[in-house]
Amino acid sequence: MKLVVVGGDAAGMSAASQARKRLGPDELEIVAFERGHFTSYSACGIPYWIGGAVKDRDALIARTPQEFHDAGISVHTRHEVVAIDLAAREVVVQDLDGDGERRESYDHLMYATGAVPVTPDWARIDGEGVFGVQTLDDGTAIHAWLDREPQPRTAVVIGGGYVGVEMAEAMVRRGLAVTLLEKSPQPMGTVDPDMGERVGEAIRGLGIEVRTRTHVQGLETTDGRISAVVTPQGTLPADIVVLGLGVRPNTALAVRSGIPIGVTGGLRTDLRMRVVGPHGHLDGIWAAGDCVQTMHRVSGQPVHVPLGTHANKQGRVAGINIGGGYATFPGVIGTGVTKVCELEVARTGLTEKEATAAGFAFVTATVESTSRAGYYPGAGTMVVKLIAEKRTGMLLGAQIVGREEAAKRIDSLAVAVWNSMTVEEMTALDLSYAPPFSPVWDPVLIAARKATDAVHAAG
Incomplete structure (x- = not known):
């Protein structure tokens, strides 16, 4: 069998690597095409390299084409797939440096073209x-x-x-x-x-x-x-x-080739990352990463959330399935984090606007606290906001804006959203405490208490 990978970054090469782990070169030939010069790099790290926090561009590269070649995966950079012939099970590949074209057959096709800037x-x-x-x-x-x-x-x-x-x-x-x-x-x-x-x-x-x-x-x-x-x-x-106007799924190749897209503009897949058309799965066609739409676990709606975390997980799931195993991707909750100099910003779950669009009635709670015990040197302020369903108190979303050591607290809130916890249940969470790391009442717990009061007051 032959697997052709379209796109040589996170999703595509994660899929290729997982498939190779399960099937050797005698069982599965893997050929990947990447229109750029690099493979498997951290796009999220680009601003930090440009700004000087990361000194070497190559530090952003996880695996080079040569390293993939050594692992039994043939990678062709500066090669762009310009057409997919679904009937013939072939792709048309253009050499961007040599102007030549060729056709490459496939048994499995991994569509991982990412996103393009608006x-x-x-x-x-x-x-x-x-x-x-x-x-x-x-x-x-x-x-x-x-x-x-x-x-x-x-x-x-x-x-x-x-x-x-x-x-x-x-x-x-x-x-x-x-x-x-x-x-x-x-x-x-x-x-x-x-x-x-x-x-x-x-x-x-x-x-x-x-x-x-x-x-x-x-x-x-x-x-x-x-x-x-x-x-x-x-x-x-x-x-x-x-x-910085956002991105959209890079699905132009799919549209030209007759592969349908979903309401978000991304490719539709099932839980195993098989591409879904109007009449069921497209035989041998897989997709993952910023070019696909996925399901939001809280709203239940299709969304396009282009993040490297999802791309790597989805690619891994596709590769396991291509290699004969079984894995599923359960959806997303929109967790994200960033920083501007010393300011940290994080979110998970739904915002107020998204919760309203999904049909939820909700209450909110916002608290200001510190990252450490107030008397401990270096304590910085942070604001934590929770959104909870009005009747049940289920945590729908959370946001944090603060200074150093604030943003990663979103992870405990993401776990709560993922598992449909109520804010009242969260008040009893056994979170760590020591003065260098947190007040005795962590900001997450203070916000959960305030949100619980809001739920009770709303009846």
Whole structure:
């Protein structure tokens, strides 16, 4: 048998590695095609390499093409699959450096093309200096631009989500004057407005100019380089522009090949990561990673949550099944975390907006506490917000905004959401305590107590 992998990053190569563990080269030939220069790298680490916290680009690479070759997996970088012939069970592959094409047969096809940055028409300019941040090739291009002469002095980051705030930090650390533009009333739309407002205040405190409710009208260039960003409120000088407008599933190849997509724009799969069409499974077609939609365990709705954690898990599940084993992917709850300099932001489960859309009636509780005992040196403040179902008290979601050692507390809340715990049950959780790590009442427990009171008051 032959497995062809389309996409050489987290999901695709996790699937290839798991399949290889179960079937040797004499049982399963594995061929992977990657349009970029790199395989199995941490895209999440790109802002930290650009900002200097990570010194070496290669530190982001988990396994090179040669390491996969040594493990019995043939990887072809700078090769793009441009068509899938479902009837013939073949793919058409283009050599991006040699302009040649060839056809490759498959018994199993692993579709792992990831996501692509949202790029509005106004961002498609005839000039240099405008970047998305999706692949390590993108990161390499940004790094090279920042190092060139004359060195950029001003940066405009468009979009205040995860990528936007992380790249804003990277630009600050590189010594640039940074403006962050966001069309919504506050940055970090992945958390509720009241928490996003706290994020915005903290980002401004870091010296980053934050302009909310701002729509970009266009970009200007001078001598073939970006020079300004045009908004209704005025024109901003820019030596580099970073797009952080979100991503969409990279499913253009699937659509061209007749593979249906779901309501989120991602490929539909079953629990084993087999692609599902209108009449059932597509024989031998698997998908995982940022190109698929999955189920939210709290809302029960299909969602697109592009994170490397999910990509690796989904790829592993697909590879186990391709190799003859059995594994399933049970869905997601939207857990995410990021930082801007010393500010940490985390969330899990549903926001208020998402809970309302799902049909839940709910109460909220917000508390301010410290990361350590108040008398212990270095204690930082944090705000914890819980969202609980009105009648049952089931924890629907949680958010944290704070300083050092705040954000990872979201993990205990994620476990509670995953297991459908009530906030009252959470008040008795046996969480660790010592003054260097937590107050005697951890912020999670204080928030759970306040949320329990809100549930009881709501009847």
